[in-house]
Amino acid sequence: MQALILVDIQNDFLPGGALAVPHGDEVVPVANRLMPQYDLVVATQDWHPADHQSFASQHPGRSVGEVIDVDGLEQTLWPDHCVENTPGAELAAELNVRGIQHVVRKGTDRRIDSYSGFFDNGRRKATGLEAYLRQRAVTGVDVMGLATDYCVKATALDAAALAFNTRVIAEGCRGVELVPGDCEKALDLMWARGIMVI
Numbered sequence: 001m002q003a004l005i006l007v008d009i010q011n012d013f014l015p016g017g018a019l020a021v022p023h024g025d026e027v028v029p030v031a032n033r034l035m036p037q038y039d040l041v042v043a044t045q046d047w048h049p050a051d052h053q054s055f056a057s058q059h060p061g062r063s064v065g066e067v068i069d070v071d072g073l074e075q076t077l078w079p080d081h082c083v084e085n086t087p088g089a090e091l092a093a094e095l096n097v098r099g100i101q102h103v104v105r106k107g108t109d110r111r112i113d114s115y116s117g118f119f120d121n122g123r124r125k126a127t128g129l130e131a132y133l134r135q136r137a138v139t140g141v142d143v144m145g146l147a148t149d150y151c152v153k154a155t156a157l158d159a160a161a162l163a164f165n166t167r168v169i170a171e172g173c174r175g176v177e178l179v180p181g182d183c184e185k186a187l188d189l190m191w192a193r194g195i196m197v198i
């Protein structure tokens, strides 16, 4: 069984959103076009409480883009984004949500971020995505969405580490590029871990 994993295709990551990924909207038609080719389509949804510790607003004197220590883990600080039950957290309006069988919410614990759709950044808790895929006898996953250099990267690396046959659909990804070159570095690392970039 072959699954498509759509990573964080949410309003806040689209142009005009709180953490807009440049050209993020361009991945939506790619997702809609590819969905019918898969046995199973799963989406991840960044879903933070309003006081999430990845928000620069929660750390007086700190600003977006800074990296700080939260509970022993490096945390990049972001603008408030994907706050649970707000329009910014909703899946993109143009995304064909009827083609999605399952949605996995992540980043729900205020103390720890979760870039990957499988585990939080400290690998302390699983989201349930692995169990969901195993129950359905999924052996291969194709990953696309936002953002190449954060959540797509982390999700694909975990999928490969969990021994799913993992590919990344480059056409369906866009990145933040906090530092220019981050997307290329992310793709290089994925290649090095045996992930096919297609």
Ligand code: VGL
Pocket: 007, 008, 013, 046, 078, 115, 146, 147, 148, 149, 150, 151, 152
């Ligand atoms: C993401 C930063 C913070 C992403 C989520 O979806 O790549 N990036 N939260």
Ligand code: ZN
Pocket: 046, 048, 054, 081, 082, 107
């Ligand atoms: Zn987030």
